[in-house]
Amino acid sequence: MDLCIIGSGYVGLVSGACFAEVGHHVICVDNDQKKVDKLQRGEIPIYEPGLEELVHRNVAARRLRFTNSIEDGLDHSQVVFIAVPTPPQSDGSVDLTYIERVAREIAGVLKPGQYRVIVDKSTVPVKTGEKVADTIRRYNKDAEFDVVSNPEFLREGCAVPDLMNPDRIVVGSSSQRATDLMKQIYEPFRAPILVTDLNSAELIKHAANSFLSLKISYINAVAAICEASGADVEMVADGIGMDKRIGRNFLNAGLGYGGSCFPKDVKAFIAISRQLGTPFALLEEVERINATMLDRFIDKVRGALWVLKDKKIAVWGLTFKPDTDDVRNSVAIELVNKLVAEGAQVSAYDPKGAEKAVEWGLIDPTKVRLTKTPADATDGAEALLLATEWKEFANADLAEVKKRMHTPLVFDGRNHFNPETMRQLGFTYYAVGRPAAV
Ligand code: UDX
Secondary structure, three states: OEEEEEOOOHHHHHHHHHHHHOOOEEEEEOOOHHHHHHHHOOOOOOOOOOHHHHHHHHHHOOOEEEEOOHHHHHHOOOEEEEOOOOOEOOOOOEOOHHHHHHHHHHHHHOOOOOOEEEEEOOOOOOOHHHHHHHHHHHHOOOOOEEEEEOOOOOOOOOHHHHHHOOOOEEEEOOOHHHHHHHHHHHHHHOOOEEEEOHHHHHHHHHHHHHHHHHHHHHHHHHHHHHHHHOOOHHHHHHHHHOOOOOOOOOOOOOOOOOOOOHHHHHHHHHHHHHHOOOOOHHHHHHHHHHHHHHHHHHHHHHHHHOOOOOOEEEEEOOOOOOOOOOOOOOHHHHHHHHHHHOOOEEEEEOOOOHHHHHHOOOOOOOOEEEOOOHHHHOOOOOEEEEOOOOHHHHOOOHHHHHHHOOOOEEEEOOOOOOHHHHHHHOOEEEOOOOOOEO
């Protein structure tokens, strides 16, 4: 099928590449000419395992191309996906100006007799699809189209495998013609397709991400009780996770959730539920618990080092999770900046995120020493803090690290190390929600 995707960010670019991989012809549209130029030169603006090969292969096979023209995209596609940013506003509600602008632009180029399915893939509050349809109709009364909601559930760091093997495809549509086309697009993915009305599909995305955030805050609250009582949250999570109704996924205690989805989506769901007159207070508690995790962690470091000013502290990890270079809303970055604000001398290492952290002004390289290897960050350190669970850290030469450190204190913010191994290596090891192994 001929598809067009407006917006070449994480969702748009990965979706475009995966649709092309299963045989569709895809045009990715972006209004950022620099990004389009880069993509046309074969440069991928984001780091995502497997994406580069996928893009190169499908461009070479002429199934994938990039343009800045919405008209070009719409003229050559039956189905048009919208995958533009929906950033948060200061009150937590979603800024829908990019979506509205794209709807107007689509209205401006849709020609009479040119039926198109307009699919919203961006994460939006319930009832946005209705507004997109109204807007297109208002600016082009002859337009023939249906609006469909098709939320995307990919995770950063495993976006390609997530998209190629989804648990489910959600299609919110009230038109049989549009639904049939959507089923055709997704047929090669061999995943169950749930067809709902437009509003339900939009709500599924916010409800799913909020539920996963709730699971994380739940286990983090349990971790605090474990710390107070001497229980081990990893065992508790295993024990409750073995109940199939609960499941072990997303029960990893640590520094809390970050990234560009969970914090934003929980806030947006709180905002939309309030706007609809049905406030969702439970989610406010989810946010509150999440916000306490970092302070609890720093308190633990303070508890051991007493004063942080002038202390040499190594931090491993800057990205909001492993296998990505994304440092937006990263708890690790917040940790580094809080330590710097308290006067600590911080050395940090991240396999992928350091460059972007500096480029985006999230870390001041004059105040934080960024190192080329994890061990270098630990030279003379009085404590090592693990903030992101990159595999590289579990495989690091910890005996060497111990030699390089001034005092062998390790604070593991993601329960990434084995406490027994750490003890045998001679570290004083603190995890989250686990008894300290001294
Ligand atoms: C999330 C959703 O998983 C995905 O379906 C949606 O499309 C976008 O938002 P993503 O933000 O890429 O994906 O990452 P995810 O792996 O879900 O992790 C989000 C955050 O939660 C990370 O900061 C991670 O460290 C944290 N997390 C995750 C935990 O603290 N504990 C867990 O058990 C799982």
